[in-house]
Amino acid sequence: MTATTMVEAPEGRRERSKAANRQAILEAARRIFAQLGYEGCTVRDIIRGTELASGTFYNYFKSKEEVFEALADDGARRFKPILRAAREKATCFEDYIHTAVHAYFTFLVEENRSGAHPRLDMGPHVRSNTPGTLAVYEEVRDGVAEAITRGVAPNVDPDYLAAACIGVAQEIGEVLLHQSPPDVDGATRFVVNFILGGVKAAARGPE
Amino acid sequence: MTATTMVEAPEGRRERSKAANRQAILEAARRIFAQLGYEGCTVRDIIRGTELASGTFYNYFKSKEEVFEALADDGARRFKPILRAAREKATCFEDYIHTAVHAYFTFLVEENRSGAHPRLDMGPHVRSNTPGTLAVYEEVRDGVAEAITRGVAPNVDPDYLAAACIGVAQEIGEVLLHQSPPDVDGATRFVVNFILGGVKAAARGPE
DNA sequence: CGCAATTGTGACGAAGCGTCAACTTTCTTC
DNA sequence: GAAGAAAGTTGACGCTTCGTCACAATTGCG
Numbered sequence: 001m002t003a004t005t006m007v008e009a010p011e012g013r014r015e016r017s018k019a020a021n022r023q024a025i026l027e028a029a030r031r032i033f034a035q036l037g038y039e040g041c042t043v044r045d046i047i048r049g050t051e052l053a054s055g056t057f058y059n060y061f062k063s064k065e066e067v068f069e070a071l072a073d074d075g076a077r078r079f080k081p082i083l084r085a086a087r088e089k090a091t092c093f094e095d096y097i098h099t100a101v102h103a104y105f106t107f108l109v110e111e112n113r114s115g116a117h118p119r120l121d122m123g124p125h126v127r128s129n130t131p132g133t134l135a136v137y138e139e140v141r142d143g144v145a146e147a148i149t150r151g152v153a154p155n156v157d158p159d160y161l162a163a164a165c166i167g168v169a170q171e172i173g174e175v176l177l178h179q180s181p182p183d184v185d186g187a188t189r190f191v192v193n194f195i196l197g198g199v200k201a202a203a204r205g206p207e
Numbered sequence: 208m209t210a211t212t213m214v215e216a217p218e219g220r221r222e223r224s225k226a227a228n229r230q231a232i233l234e235a236a237r238r239i240f241a242q243l244g245y246e247g248c249t250v251r252d253i254i255r256g257t258e259l260a261s262g263t264f265y266n267y268f269k270s271k272e273e274v275f276e277a278l279a280d281d282g283a284r285r286f287k288p289i290l291r292a293a294r295e296k297a298t299c300f301e302d303y304i305h306t307a308v309h310a311y312f313t314f315l316v317e318e319n320r321s322g323a324h325p326r327l328d329m330g331p332h333v334r335s336n337t338p339g340t341l342a343v344y345e346e347v348r349d350g351v352a353e354a355i356t357r358g359v360a361p362n363v364d365p366d367y368l369a370a371a372c373i374g375v376a377q378e379i380g381e382v383l384l385h386q387s388p389p390d391v392d393g394a395t396r397f398v399v400n401f402i403l404g405g406v407k408a409a410a411r412g413p414e
Numbered sequence: 415c416g417c418a419a420t421t422g423t424g425a426c427g428a429a430g431c432g433t434c435a436a437c438t439t440t441c442t443t444c
Numbered sequence: 445g446a447a448g449a450a451a452g453t454t455g456a457c458g459c460t461t462c463g464t465c466a467c468a469a470t471t472g473c474g
Contacts, residue, residue: 013440014451021452039272042430053454058432065246094413126333160397163378168405171374175366190367193413194405198375201404202397206301220471221420228422249461260423265463 022060024050026074029067038068038126069128076132079107080139087143093153096143097195101169102188108173109182140166154203161202165195229267231257233281236274245275245333276335283339286314287346294350300360303350304402308376309395315380316389347373361410368409372402 028049032041043064047057061067082103090096141162147153168191176187218226235256239248250271254264268274289310297303348369354360375398383394 017440018452043432044430054431055433055454055456056452059452063431157397159382160379160394163382164375164398164401167374167376167378168371169374171370171377172367175370187367189412190364190409191371193408193411194371196413197408197411198401198405201400201407204400204404205396206400206403224471225421250463251461261462262424262464263422266421270463 021050021052021056024052025057025060025067026071029064030071033068033071038064068126069130072128073130073132075107075111076130076136079104080132080136082107083136083139083143087139087146093147094192094196096147097165098188098192100140100143101191101195102184104169105173105176105182105184105187105191108177109184112177137162137166154199156199156202161199164198164202168194168198228257228259228263231259232264232267232274233278236271237278240275240278245271275333276337279335280337280339282314282318283337283343286311287339287343289314290343290346290350294346294353300354301399301403303354304372305395305399307347307350308398308402309391311376312380312383312389312391312394312398315384316391319384344369344373361407363406363409368406371405371409375401375405 025046029046032046032049035041036045041064043057044054046064046067047054061070083100086099086103087096090099141158144153144161144165145158148155148158172187172191176182176184232253236253239253239256242248243252248271250264251261253271253274254261268277290307293306293310294303297306348365351360351368351372352365355362355365379394379398383389383391
């Protein structure tokens, strides 16, 4: 009996239930944030979206803020390897940027198409700098830095370049999410051309 | 007597005190947000930073959220005319972008150098879409749209272009604020070249 | 001055927060 | 598999903050 149970679940009941509870809270939070907005909901609202008791919330998160960060971190952690893969299999800088941008927009649309996008922009919009988020930032910087080192990208400040790429992608990403249906390919084309033209011009200086 | 008082203050006592109270709350809020972070402070903390009573807060703002929005809106309202002026006196597209970007960075640094930058990035970062904020967005879009109409800028989607410009400027602006001292001119040079190269490439398409 | 209108005040009930002692479940050991 | 230890869950409790409201104070007006 022990053998069979061990086969279908390598961890003990505790580990599984812990993971399940955490996940339940995160899912409820995602739902409630969408419904009531980040500001508009309480920790109790979130926990009511699960089967758990109010006290249990605090076994997993310190606050509503921390749940939000966990959600952001979660997304970032899932996205980073995608970005890394794009870097590793890219044949040239143009290819890298294209793959990365397309992957980002696809990811973005995928993440935000859960149950319509109810109040994605109600209330103050919240962003957070979690380890996962920062890791994505670093991955982008490392990506462009590597391209520069290899000589496939013009020699510009990697921090500025990474920031510029992220800024363009994020802002166009916002526009993209307001389209229905979102034109991922069109946005990708624009952003890729913009970035590639931008980086060359940044290296050349004013004409 | 009435004449003299009217000279130095066109409005009655009420109007003046109302404006003063509102301003006092906004200033206190700016200070407290910087000290404790947006999440970390309460409406009471803000009102304690003034001479007013707790109830008075609600004569001016519905919530902490609304105060934050008022601050953002305030900044946007002050910045928009600067942007408009840049558009009107610009002789060409390059000039327009340069003036606008430089003005933005100058404004940004100016606004954020109050009492060091204490916890600008602690807690979830908050952004809001107020009328003033949206007006700035529109001003940028109108600016680039006008340039396109006049034929001094390549023909690209003005919404995408505006978003791209704003994204780059905002993200590089963040980097800029972490520098000490902030290299406004260097950042401006990078962003202007990046944008100008980007917009041309976006119009041309991939080479 | 005296009345009306507006604004300021702080105490109050409601609501949300985070904690904790008691309880349940899971793991370990023999 | 029983018994004890360890880990996790629960919801009620005390405390903080919220937003309101009756009342006080100030201002505008004739």
